[in-house]
Amino acid sequence: MPDLLLELFSEEIPARMQGKAADDLKRLVTDGLVEAGLTYASAGAFATPRRLTLTVEGLNEASPTTTEERRGPKVGAPDKALDGFLRGAGVAREDLEEREDKKGTFYYAKVTTEGRPAADIIADLIPGVIRNFPWPKSMRWGAGSLRWVRPLHSILCILTREDGAEVVPFDVDGIASGNTTEGHRFMAPGRFAVSSFEDYEAKLRAAKVVLSAEARAEAIWHDATNMAFAAGLEVVEDKGLLAEVAGLVEWPVVLMGEIGEDFLGLPAEVLQTSMREHQKFFSVRNPATGRIERFITVANRETADQGATIIAGNAKVLSARLADAKFFWDNDLRIARAGMGDWQEALKSVTFERRLGSQAERVDRIAALAREIAPMVGADPIAAETAARIAKADLSSEMVFEFPELQGVMGKYYALEAGLDPAIAAVAEEHYAPLGPTDDVPTAPLSVAVALADKLDLLTGFWAIDEKPTGSKDPFALRRAALGVIRLIVENGHQFPLQSVAIAAVSKGHGKDHQTTVDLTCDLIAFIHDRLKVLLRAEGVRHDVIDACLGGASDDVLDLLVKRARALQAFLDTPDGENLIQGYKRSANILSQAEAKDGVEYRYGADVKFAETPEEQALFAALDNANAAIQPALEAEDFTSAMSEMAKLRAPIDAFFEAVQVNADSDILRRNRLNLLHDITQTCGSVADLSRIDN
Structure with a gap:
């Protein structure tokens, strides 16, 4: 069974495109092979700055007739x-x-x-894959019609068998397939032939090319951390940068340089951001002081002077970049130490959203809302308002203008320079969190108050102007804001009525009348509940469980809603829970059918004196015991205990239905038993609306 080796050799492919391009090449070729009737044992795709490579092992010799x-x-x-x-x-x-x-x-x-030889199928397939390759951006060059991410130079395409290798012949825009490739641009120029994937990978390494992006990244990290350790330092981990740098080099050579003394006083985040964004350098930290003192760069070649010239050139360029950062820092410090008033004033000229006013107006709304939320989360209202008013001041700073990703981080530094309490200064950085589902959630009461106010103002504001997420479109990241509200409340265990806070935000901040405000916030709470379902679904809680817990006394208190849902899910995962649901639904169905038929409600309490059988009497006793235990557990917010007490009803309910005929000939017995079924649904329904649980 032959193995296929395909390489598309070009000018430098942008690092950010390489991983997806390798995956796309694998998908398009293997899908095409299977569609043409060829099966294979395994496939692997690789990318370097100058090549996309695919190996397919164990191909059939031909498609079947x-x-x-x-x-x-x-x-x-x-x-x-x-x-x-x-x-x-x-x-x-x-x-x-x-x-x-x-x-x-x-x-x-x-x-x-009739079946076709594998070589013929491949020769027909690959040109179409190349011509229709899904690059995010592509270009044409020369007089040809082919579009590729960068000029394509050569195509290697061979089928390898035990007795040797053959070129699969085809042509794409004048580029004929062959069995040769090139090594490193500088250290091993010139073409060479290959006969298999193993031969190809070995000859590439000999020609100073590491084919695997993972292997290049591992080599970079290994050499960088060892180099830093030898100097008593440590490399700041940055997985995104590591993946990007691995896509910039074919033969990684790790070099370490020093940062000029003039720049060591800059905040670590400024140094890291400037070096990462502009130079693709790793930051090297002194673990004793926390300062960033050196940088690591990754060259694409070995040099006779062991990289000294490269390091000197990079250090010179870095000094120019950091000189700009230091200039911004010094200017910003002057304004910060004067109280940041200039920045707060400047926010009046920055439009947040045309219908929602300026950034300064938004800050006013957040401050008022933070003051209202503060007592609910254990924060001082005056401190919360103060923190909210300075939290976004750094948006006007020169440093954040240059590096927007440092918003909040710089705000903390500037607030400290302004002489504010560290707890207030921390709010500037923490109030943006959480931005993603894995981000840490602030726990400090002041930060929680302002973070909630920030996100609730965003949500209520866009709801007030009827700009809600639709389908996959969410330009204002409102789903993320809703998830942030949920996590801030639930993970900190705060319990307060969310809708009343939202009503206050809308009525005070956006001037809506009472009915409009209520309607608007009801819709917003439903949106937040939908986000809650997504969050809980990710941890294994079913959507119908959340629906069953909504509509009760705790549906507006997210922390209680989540605790109830988690307890109910755990209960339903047990045999008792699953069977009790069936007993509940059987009771509810018989009851509703009887009420519809008779035109009356059987909801006035069953009397144990009419119980004829031991099973009937046992169910009366079990319901009395359950009610006595469930209600105190619910009041104590001990939902797990409430579910445990409800689970004890499973056996007596099962025994009741096994031994007792509800629709008895005697009207007295029938009415009493129907009322007893109502007692079952009421007792079980006190924990959650079990009618919403899917069968």
Whole structure:
């Protein structure tokens, strides 16, 4: 069984495109092979700055010959219809067979498709893959029509068998396939032939090319951390940068340089951001002081002077970059130490959203809302308002203008320089969190108050102007804000009525009348509940469980809602829970049918004196015991205990239905038993609306 090796060799492919391009090449080629009838054992794709490579092992020698039966037009159909069928099937009229079925007599043809050699299939497939490759951006060059991410220079395509390798011949825009490739641009120029993937990978390494991006990243990290450790330092971990740098080099050479003394006083985040964004350098930290003191760069070649010239050049460019950062820092410090008033004033000229006013107006709303939320989360209202008013001041700073990703981080530094309490200064950085589902959630009461106010103002504001997420579109990241609200409340265990806070935000901040405010916030709370379902679904809680917990006393207190849902999910995962649901639904169904038939409600309390059987009497006792235990547990917010008490009803309910006929001949017994069924639904329903649980 032959193995396929394909390499598309070009000018430098942007690092951010390489991983997806390798995956796309694998998907397009393997899908095409399978569609053409070829199976394979395994496939792997690789990318370097100058090449995309695919290896497919264990291919069939040829696609199988297949025979299929096709039904044609009815006997007696017009000649045109029959001729079209004959052409499509590739058969003659005398090869047709007539068969009768329920709908009439039809022509049938047996169509045989001869198998094709693997080389022929590949030669037809690859040119189409190359011409239609899904690059995010592509270009044309010269006089040809081919579009590729960068000019494509050569195509290597061979099939390897035990007795040798053969080139799969085809041509794409004048580029003929072959069995040769190139090594490193500088250290091993020139082409060489290969005969298999193993031969290809070994010769590439000898020609100073590491084919695997993972291997390049591992080598970079290994050398960088060892180099830093030898100097008593440590490399700041940055997985995104590591993946990007691994896509910039074919032969990684790790070098370490020093940061100028003038710049060591800059905040670590400024140094890291400047070096990462502009130079693709790793930051090297002194673990004793926390300062960033050196940088690591990754060259794409070995040099006679062991990289000294490269380090000197990089250090010179870095000094120019950091000089700009230091200039911004010094200017910003002057304004910060004056109280940040200039920045707060500048926010009046920055539009947040045309219908929602300026950033300064938004800050006013957040401050007022933070003051209202503060007592609910254990924060001082005055401190919360103060923190909210300075939290976004750094948006006007020169440093954040240059590096927007440092918003909040710089705000903390500037607030400290302004002489504010560290707890207030921390709010500037923490109030943006959490931005993603894995981000840490602030726990300090002041930060929680302002973070909630920030996100609730965003949500209520866009709800007030009817700008809600639709489908996959969410330009203002409102789903993320809703998830942030949920996590801030639930993970900190705060319990307060969310809708009343939202109503206050809308009525005070956006001037809506009472009814509009109520309608608007009801819709917003439903949106937040939908986000809650997504969050809980990710941890294994079913959507119907959340629905069952909504509508109760705790549906507006997210922390209680989540605790109830988690307890109910755990209960339903047990045999007792699953069976009790069936007993509950059986009770509810019999009860609703009887009420519909009789035109009355059986909801006035069953009387144990009419219980005839031991099973009936046992169910009365079990319900009394359950009610006595469930209600105190619910009041204590001990939902797990409430579910445990409810689980004890499973056996007596099962025994009741096994031994007792609800629709007895005696009207007195029938009414009493129907009232007893109502007691079952009431007791179980006090924990959650179990009618919403899917069967």
